Amino acid sequence: MTGGHVSLDGRAVLRGVDLQIRAGEVVAVLGANGSGKSTLIRALLGLVPLSAGRTELYGVPPARFRDWKRVGYVPQRLLAGGGVPSTIREVVASGRIARQRRLRPSSAADRAAIARALTAVGLADRAGDPVAALSGGQQQRVLIARALAGEPETFVMDEPTAGVDAASQANLADTLSKLVASGRTVVLVAHELGPLEPLISRAVVIKNGRVAHDGEPPSAVGAHALPGHDHLHPHAEPAEGGPLTLSPGTATTGE
Ligand SMILES: Nc1ncnc2c1ncn2[C@@H]1O[C@H](COP(=O)(O)OP(=O)(O)O)[C@@H](O)[C@H]1O
Numbered sequence: 001m002t003g004g005h006v007s008l009d010g011r012a013v014l015r016g017v018d019l020q021i022r023a024g025e026v027v028a029v030l031g032a033n034g035s036g037k038s039t040l041i042r043a044l045l046g047l048v049p050l051s052a053g054r055t056e057l058y059g060v061p062p063a064r065f066r067d068w069k070r071v072g073y074v075p076q077r078l079l080a081g082g083g084v085p086s087t088i089r090e091v092v093a094s095g096r097i098a099r100q101r102r103l104r105p106s107s108a109a110d111r112a113a114i115a116r117a118l119t120a121v122g123l124a125d126r127a128g129d130p131v132a133a134l135s136g137g138q139q140q141r142v143l144i145a146r147a148l149a150g151e152p153e154t155f156v157m158d159e160p161t162a163g164v165d166a167a168s169q170a171n172l173a174d175t176l177s178k179l180v181a182s183g184r185t186v187v188l189v190a191h192e193l194g195p196l197e198p199l200i201s202r203a204v205v206i207k208n209g210r211v212a213h214d215g216e217p218p219s220a221v222g223a224h225a226l227p228g229h230d231h232l233h234p235h236a237e238p239a240e241g242g243p244l245t246l247s248p249g250t251a252t253t254g255e
């Protein structure tokens with residue numbers, strides 16, 4: 001994205017974002033609630049239009065991009081409601097669509113990828129259950145499995161661990177670390193990194209629709225110092241001078 005602006009309901013939500021993700025990076029997009037993280041992710045994928053600037057996927061503007069099998073997207077949550085009682089297996093299988101030719105029945109490769117994805121998130125024994133009956137954290141695991149099933153080169157995940165229990169977060173970290181070791185690219189939004197933290201190679205902090213920090217992940221800092229960690233502690237850093245802005249050798253842009 002170069003000079004990306006997005007307005008929603010007449011309000012500037014992204015205000016001049018320059019961001020380039022390189023192959024093999026594991027980028028955490030951090031920031032307070034409402035800072036524009038989801039809007040950034042959606043704009044990068046062409047799901048919301050830019051009012052100014054431009055963005056490209058593998059060198060192609062989203063409107064002309066056709067190679068969707070290269071990208072796996074985990075949205076922030078499943079849409080609630082809806083009358084169609086999809087099973088876990090159906091939702092995960094939908095992750096293969098970009099790989100399938102029209103009217104072709106699913107192949108052995110499709111079935112194997114779906115089974116691997118279900119196993120990776122610990123839902124293989126529940127594949128026939130309706131997703132509507134699942135908890136929020138379990139639905140999030142279904143969405144992760146859907147992205148895994150597509151075997152994309154790049155994973156774009158919006159708060160993949162929100163509402164997900166600790167064991168499943170550790171599972172996701174394990175799965176992602178294998179994918180990263182095999183050269184995949186990951187862009188993920190997180191409130192707290194938890195077990196994903198060791199995987200992160202770069203942190204992009206969004207503040208009021210702009211990039212406030214782009215560089216070192218907050219590895220030595222811990223979850224308490226992450227932006228978006230809302231409650232105050234007696235030892236809280238001053239709002240404008242937390243450890244993220246102090247780490248040496250990182251590019252920090254002001255507002
Ligand atoms: N469809 C929309 N219409 C109007 N405003 C929106 C819409 N979606 C998000 N916003 C606003 O844009 C801002 C950024 O939202 P979002 O990108 O979801 O932030 P984050 O993911 O960092 O919590 C928020 O103030 C939110 O209320």
Ligand SMILES: [Mg+2]
Nearest residue numbers: 037038039076
């Ligand atoms: Mg969001």
